[in-house]
Structure formats: C-alpha cells, structure tokens
Amino acid sequence: MMRVSRKLRKWTATILDLPQDVALDLPRITMIGGLQLTVENHRGVLHFSPQSLRLAMDRGEMEVTGENLIIRTIGTEEVFVEGTILGVQLHPTNKPGV
Amino acid sequence: MKGTWLETVRGFVWVKLIGGDADKFLNEATAANIKVWQISFEKDGSLTFGISIPDFFKLRPLLRKCGCRTRILSRHGVPFKLERLARRKVFAGGMLAFVIALFVLSMLVWNVKIEGDTAIPESRILAAARAEGLYKYQWSWRMEDTSTLSKNMARRLPDAAWVGVEKKGATIMITVVDSTKPEKRPLESPSHLVAKTDSVVTKVIAESGRPKVERNDRVKKGDVLISGLLGDEKNNKAVVSKGTVMGLVWHEYRIAAPTTKKIKSYTGASKTRNYWIIGNRALQISGYKGEEYEQSQIKSSMQRSRIRDWVLPFGSMKEVEMEVIETEQKLTPEEAKQAGLSAARSDLLAKSGVGAVIKAENILHEQTENGKVMLTVLFEVEQSIAEPRPFVQAPETPPIPQGE
Known part of the structure; x- marks a missing residue:
C-alpha cells in the first residue's frame, strides 16, 4: 500500500513538475561553501562530534564530515551546522516500508 | 552567536554537559522542542551550548534520562542583571529615586x-x-x-x-x-473761530457756537466768524466753537522761472564691483579696472547667505557704478512760464491747507530778463480761513450778598 502511494506521489511530482523534496518528504541540504550547511527535513541526530555529524533521514543516514563542527541551531525539522565542512555523504538503506 | 535580543530579554545561560550520551540528549531536546544553540565540543570532549532560562528548567527530566549533568558556564540577559541590581539596594534605590524625582519635578510649574x-x-x-x-x-x-x-x-x-x-x-x-480704549481728548477752553486772513466768506458750517458771518461777507484778519458765547447778557454759556468756514483769499506770487533746465542722464558706461562680506567688512574682489567717473550713481545689492531664517555673517555684495552726465536744456519762454506757474500752484496748495482749491489765477506782469521769466501772479484760492482763539470768560454771576 505504501509503495503504491509513494509511486503515485512520485508520478504526481513528475507530472506537475513539483520539487521532489516537497512531494516526497526528502531532506533538503543547503550548503554555503565549506562554511555553513542547513539540512531541512532530518529525522534526528544519530551522532555528533567535532569531526562528524550523522543525521537520520527518512530512508537511510546522512553524514557530514569536517573539523570543528558546531550546531548553530537545531530544531525538529532543521539543523544549521557551521565549521570547516569537508564532506557530505548519503547512506541510503533500502529497507522496505520505512 | 551571543543570542538575539529576545533571548537577552528572557535570559540565557551557557551550559556544559558532563557525561552521558550527548547524541541522545540532542535528539531528546529537539523532540521536546527545546531550543539549544551553538552546540560545540570543548577540547576536553564535553558538549557546550546556549539555552534560554525557561528551557533550561525543562531540561531536568531529559538529563535524568540521558544520565548527564550540567554545569552553567555563564549567565546572560536581563533577569540576571535584575538579580544583581536587586542585590545592590542603594543603587537600585537611587535609580528609582531618580525616576520619581524626575516625575515629581516635572509636575512643578517652572x-x-x-x-x-x-x-x-x-x-x-x-x-x-x-x-x-x-x-x-x-x-x-x-x-x-x-x-x-x-x-x-x-x-x-x-x-x-x-x-x-x-x-x-x-x-x-x-x-x-x-482692550482698545478711545483716545483721551485734551480739554479745550471755550474759544471763538476767527479769520486767519482777509477774505470773502463762501461757506459757513457751524457745528457748535453761533455763526457771526454769512456768505459773501468780507472779513478782516482776526474777525470772529463763529462765536463761542451763546445766549444773551443774562443767560449765557461759553462753548468750544467748531465748524468750517471757507473763504476766498488772494495770494500774490512773484515767480522767477529760469529758461534753462538741468537734466541728469546715464551715459551707458558702467562698472561692476564685486565684494565678499565677512561680518561687517567687505573685501573687493573685482572691478579695479577703468578710470573713475566724474559724476556717477552707485547701486548696490547685498546677498547674505542664510540657513532658513538664520543669517550667516558671510555674503557677497555687487556694486554697479553708472556714469551720469548733466546736460542743460533750453526752454522757450512759454515752457519756462508754465513750469514756474505749476511750481507756484503746488506750493500754494501745500501752504493753504486741506481742501484748498485754486479758483482763479491772473498774470499781472510778465517779463523776460537775464535768462529768466519774471512773473507776478494773483491767485484766488478758496480755503479754510477759520482759526480757534480761546477767550477768558468773565465771572457769570455777581457774588450773592450774605445776609442783611
């Protein structure tokens, strides 16, 4: 059932030319150089250290690596990270139904 | 981030998290809608962050869940300032006293x-x-x-x-x-109106007093025109006589009218000089060239710089010197005569007072000599001839005999 609804939503987004993050509830990552990073639509902090920040997503994980990372603000929906950002990796997991 | 002004008003603290699961704490805090900011790790591995005071008190159940403890690093914002102020009683009292004094003094009429x-x-x-x-x-x-x-x-x-x-x-x-009050009139003593000059009366209007003359009467200087004494010998009253008496008066004029006239006119040559003004001094900055004129007229215009209504002590002045030449114009005897007559007429009317009218003029004698027209003219002028003359009144009633 979930798969059907997701397919329907994806199809609608393609037909109506909507941004995918709105339709599919995906995280939106805005990065300003290597200095600032905003992640919207995250699902919580998994790990935080000055070198890395792991965030949960709808399906999978996202890892921000860098040095002297600081979470400027954190809310239920978005995180604003500052510091020397060196990399952003996505680790999608294809668990069905999650 | 030092915290926004809203945070400053509500008060916030920098907190260090000791021990426990920092990641779990962060998740729990966001889930509980507790706003924390500037989350960073210290060198020793402890988590520090900023949190507002109301949120700080909401943290306690979370901390127990994660097994962490907090240590407050610094306090900022109005509530802490107020607390410190409350400790300094005299200072706070002084501030309050100042506000009260200002309020009370502003209620005085100064x-x-x-x-x-x-x-x-x-x-x-x-x-x-x-x-x-x-x-x-x-x-x-x-x-x-x-x-x-x-x-x-x-x-x-x-x-x-x-x-x-x-x-x-x-x-x-x-x-x-x-309030405007009517002007106080000086008290007048009883008076007659008498004739100023010899004349023939043309009009008598008496406002108060008894007219003694009629139209076409010939009067001499000093004759009473309107008497200030009313009544007969037994019952009489002295008043200030008022009225208008017009009469014909003859004036003889001897006029010597020159047959030349001097006229001033501009030659067209002019010089412009510019000055700078500082205070009440002027500094000439242009117009040094050229020769001086024998006769000239100077027109000057000044401009003071100003800011709105405030006149500054600086400005500029422009002077234009225009050369003037005097020419002599020859008049015909007729023109000279007319010029002399009109001058005599205006002089006469000015002398004769308000309401004077020239009734007739007779040229008695006319002669041209030494570049002048000599005229003798007799003017007949209708003018006011009345002049007040106060009089001293004799005691009205003889003293009453006392007893027998």
Whole structure:
C-alpha cells in the first residue's frame, strides 16, 4: 500500500513538475561553501562530534564530515551546522516500508 | 552567536554537559522542542551550548534520562542583571529615586511667561496670576484648568480684552491682549473761530457756537466768524466753537522761472564691483579696472547667505557704478512760464491747507530778463480761513450778598 502511494506521489511530482523534496518528504541540504550547511527535513541526530555529524533521514543516514563542527541551531525539522565542512555523504538503506 | 535580543530579554545561560550520551540528549531536546544553540565540543570532549532560562528548567527530566549533568558556564540577559541590581539596594534605590524625582519635578510649574503686546505692567499680571494660584514652583495639579484660569484672570485684569493661559510642559504662558480704549481728548477752553486772513466768506458750517458771518461777507484778519458765547447778557454759556468756514483769499506770487533746465542722464558706461562680506567688512574682489567717473550713481545689492531664517555673517555684495552726465536744456519762454506757474500752484496748495482749491489765477506782469521769466501772479484760492482763539470768560454771576 505504501509503495503504491509513494509511486503515485512520485508520478504526481513528475507530472506537475513539483520539487521532489516537497512531494516526497526528502531532506533538503543547503550548503554555503565549506562554511555553513542547513539540512531541512532530518529525522534526528544519530551522532555528533567535532569531526562528524550523522543525521537520520527518512530512508537511510546522512553524514557530514569536517573539523570543528558546531550546531548553530537545531530544531525538529532543521539543523544549521557551521565549521570547516569537508564532506557530505548519503547512506541510503533500502529497507522496505520505512 | 551571543543570542538575539529576545533571548537577552528572557535570559540565557551557557551550559556544559558532563557525561552521558550527548547524541541522545540532542535528539531528546529537539523532540521536546527545546531550543539549544551553538552546540560545540570543548577540547576536553564535553558538549557546550546556549539555552534560554525557561528551557533550561525543562531540561531536568531529559538529563535524568540521558544520565548527564550540567554545569552553567555563564549567565546572560536581563533577569540576571535584575538579580544583581536587586542585590545592590542603594543603587537600585537611587535609580528609582531618580525616576520619581524626575516625575515629581516635572509636575512643578517652572516658569511663568507673559506674552503679547500689553501696556499692563508685568507685575500686575503676575499678581493676578498669583491670586489665582498660578506662580513659579507651584504644583501643576493644584492649579485650576487653563480655561477657568484665563476666565478668572480676565476678571482680575479689567484693562485686558482677553487673557489666555497655556500650559506647555513645565512652562505657563499667559497671553494678554489689551482692550482698545478711545483716545483721551485734551480739554479745550471755550474759544471763538476767527479769520486767519482777509477774505470773502463762501461757506459757513457751524457745528457748535453761533455763526457771526454769512456768505459773501468780507472779513478782516482776526474777525470772529463763529462765536463761542451763546445766549444773551443774562443767560449765557461759553462753548468750544467748531465748524468750517471757507473763504476766498488772494495770494500774490512773484515767480522767477529760469529758461534753462538741468537734466541728469546715464551715459551707458558702467562698472561692476564685486565684494565678499565677512561680518561687517567687505573685501573687493573685482572691478579695479577703468578710470573713475566724474559724476556717477552707485547701486548696490547685498546677498547674505542664510540657513532658513538664520543669517550667516558671510555674503557677497555687487556694486554697479553708472556714469551720469548733466546736460542743460533750453526752454522757450512759454515752457519756462508754465513750469514756474505749476511750481507756484503746488506750493500754494501745500501752504493753504486741506481742501484748498485754486479758483482763479491772473498774470499781472510778465517779463523776460537775464535768462529768466519774471512773473507776478494773483491767485484766488478758496480755503479754510477759520482759526480757534480761546477767550477768558468773565465771572457769570455777581457774588450773592450774605445776609442783611
């Protein structure tokens, strides 16, 4: 059932030319150089250290690596990270139904 | 981030998290909608962050869940400032006292000003104001409202047509407008109207007094025209006689009219000089060239720089010197005669007073000699001939004999 609804939503987004993050509830990552990073639509902090920040997503994980990372603000929906950002990796997991 | 102004008002603290699961704490905090900011790791591996005071107290159940403890690093914001202020009682008291003093002093009347062009002495106005309870260093709440005050003050100042009282902050403005009174006339003693010159009367209008002459009467200088004595020998009254008496008066004029006339005219040559003005000094900056004129007229215009109504002591002046030449114009004897006559006429009318009219003019003699036209003219002028002459009145009634 979930798969059907997701397919329907994806199809609608393609037909109506909507941004995918709105339709599919995906995280939106805005990065300003290597200095600032905003992640919207995250699902919580998994790990935080000055070198890395792991965030949960709808399906999978996202890892921000860098040095002297600081979470400027954190809310239920978005995180604003500052510091020397060196990399952003996505680790999608294809668990069905999650 | 030092915290926004809202955070400053609510107060916030920098907190260090000791021990426990920092990641779990972060998740729990976001889930509980607790706003934390500037989350960073210290060198020793402890998590520090900023949090507002109300949120800080919400943290306690979370901390127990994660097994962490907190240590407050620093406190910022208004609530902490207030707390510190509360400890310094004298200082806080002084601040409060200042505000109260300002408030109380602003309720005093600091100045009573009198405005308007008035002949009533200031001290009288101030005395009237004082009687109505309006004076310097009076509490403004003890004063009556301005409309009542102005009404009462107008009653106390009978010479004023209108009194306005206006409150402007700590200043009271009293505006006084004088009532206009009829001018006091000087007392006049009983008088006749007598003739100024010899003439023939043309019109007699007596306002008070008894006319003694009629139209076409010939009068001599000093004759009584309108008498100030009314009644007969037994019952009489002395008045100030008033009225208009017009008469024909003859004036003989000897006129010597020159047959040349001097006319000044511009030659067209001119020089312009510019000056700078500083204070009351002028510095000439141009117009040094050229020769000086024998005769000239100077027109100058000054411009002061100003900011709105404020005149600055700087400016510029422009002077234009225009050369003037004097030429002599020859007149025909007829022209000279007319010029002389018109000059004589205007002179005569100016001398004869208001309402004088030239009735006739006769040229008795005319002769041209030495570049002049000599004229003798007799003017007949209708003019006012009345002139007041006071008189001393004899005692009206003989003294009453006393007893027998």
